[in-house]
Amino acid sequence: MGISNHTSKYGTSYNKQTQSTQSQTDEMFNELKRVLTERCHSPLVMEKEFVASSEGHFSTFEDYDIRMVQVVTRHGERAPMFATALIGMKIFYCPDGSRQLFSASDLSHTVCYKAQMTWTGCRQLQLIGRHFRKAYSFNLTVGQLENRIRLLSTGRQRTDWSARCLVAGLLGHTNYNKLVRVNLAMVPYALHTKYVKSCPYREKLLNQIRKNLKYQQSASYWTSAVNRGNSFITATGYNGRNLTYIHQFNEALVSHFCNLYHKGISASITPCVKKHCMPPSLSLEILKAADVHVKSQNDQKISLVNIQPLLGQIVSEMEISATGQTKSVFIHYSGHDITMSSLLSALGAFYGRQPAYATRLVFELWSERKYNNRYKVRVLHDGQVLKSSVLDEWMTLKFFKERILHGHLRDPKSHRNACLKGIW
Incomplete structure (x- = not known):
């Protein structure tokens, strides 16, 4: 006889207890699914994000034209770094890097190796590129735009191919040979904190934090x-x-x-x-x-030390664009979760968890039509204007530089000197 029909003095309370336990389990599963889902950044979520995006347009400032776009991303979905009892590699499939990547008929799936970007990861970045193609026209043809794009990466497969996949969406390319011709430079120093671990000032700050109760x-x-x-x-x-x-x-x-x-x-x-x-x-x-x-590793002072080379490069590229000394109109920095969390923390906008796959920060440079020497900057996170304790929503290039650089530009030598002297 089932519990619900049991007439003993224990039946009712036991049934209620079972229902309560099941309800708590269901709530826990729903909470777990929510926490995990927000880290995935699925293509479906991204498509909805693009519809509500403010990237490339705003109604209040109609007298400005977009001058340059710089975007920093975390790589797309990847296979795990560590194949363990918890998770093996056989369920993951990745591009093999030798065929046309985005053809619906391409069945050349290969099992991923450790930390390799998956097909879904490539799709995430391709969608971002396709969205940017609509948001930022630059009044250029695809052929003209191809020569004015720069890609920068840490040199890892997952970041290199994230850059390739984003530009595939931006240019509408599906051919591997065309993708590899787009200029891709390695700048690990600016994009990953492990290259500043020898900074004495950073170590001093870390030691102070570790002593904290x-x-x-x-x-x-x-x-x-x-x-x-x-x-x-x-x-x-x-x-x-x-x-x-x-x-x-x-x-x-x-x-x-x-x-x-x-x-x-x-x-x-x-x-x-x-x-x-x-x-x-x-x-x-x-x-x-x-x-x-993650939160303990992203103290704002430490993040500023970590990410100064990248912030310096972003400002420097804007200044070069403002003087007309560069042809580049779109620069993509392809990084890691630590790149994004350090950036968000340094900009006073860290939300206390690991950034999702393919999350993005966009730095827009706008020029006023009437006065060509007046430039404004806007920073957006996953399509929405960044809510920052450091930056304004709409600011001059001069203000932007003063707020984030603290006198130290992208030059590794000057960054190293600042690390030695502890002057930030």
Whole structure:
């Protein structure tokens, strides 16, 4: 006889308890799905984002023309960095880099290697490029625009191909040979914080933060989450190596979910090991601990040190454009999650979690039609004007430079001197 029809004195309370437990489980699954979904930045979400986007237009300032666009992106969806018990590589498929990339008939899927960008990741960046083609015409033909684009990357496959895929959408190209001819330069120094780890001033700031009680409590929290995650893996009977850091667990969860989510598969929201699936409560704990870790690494002062070379380059390109000494009208900096979180933190707009795949920051330079020497700057995050404690929504180029550069330009030598002297 079913519980709902049981007439004993325990039946009703047991049934209510079961319903309550099920309700709590459902709520936890919904919360987990929400947290994971916002990290995926699916093509469907992006399409809706483009409809509401303010990029390339605004009704208030009709006397201005777009002069230059610089966009910084995180790479698109990728395979995990660490193939572990939680997640293998066989479910991921990537471009092989030797055929026409975007043809519907192209079935040359290959299993990804570690951290390689997936087909969905390429699609995400292609959609951004296609959106930019509509938002920013520059009054140029595709042929003219092709010669006025610059792509900059950290030199990783996922960032290189993110740049290629974005420009494919921007120019409407589907041919691999045309894509590789577009100028792609490597600027890892400006786009990744690991190249400024030798900065003494940065180390000094980090040491000060690590001594803080709040930081130590946070470190204890994410260490506990790592230990619980490894305990789960061990309990399944898996005898491989454990994961060491919270970001390794985080990316295993995010990679697993986003890959299946983008394929329209919702059967397994969390990774499974030998038919044992990670409980949603543990998954949520790991994701939240990872956010705490990301937040602890993005102190605004440290982020300014990390990202000054990139900010300096963005300002410098605007100034060169204003003097008419460059042909470039579109520059794409293809980076990583740390690139985006450092930028957002430095600009007073960090939202406390790992940036989603293919998230973007756009820096627009506008020139006034009547007075050609008057320039305005606008910064947008995923299509909307950036809500920043540092910048105005609509500002002069001079104000923009004064607010973000603190006297140090993109030259690595000057950045190094500032690191040694601690003058920021």
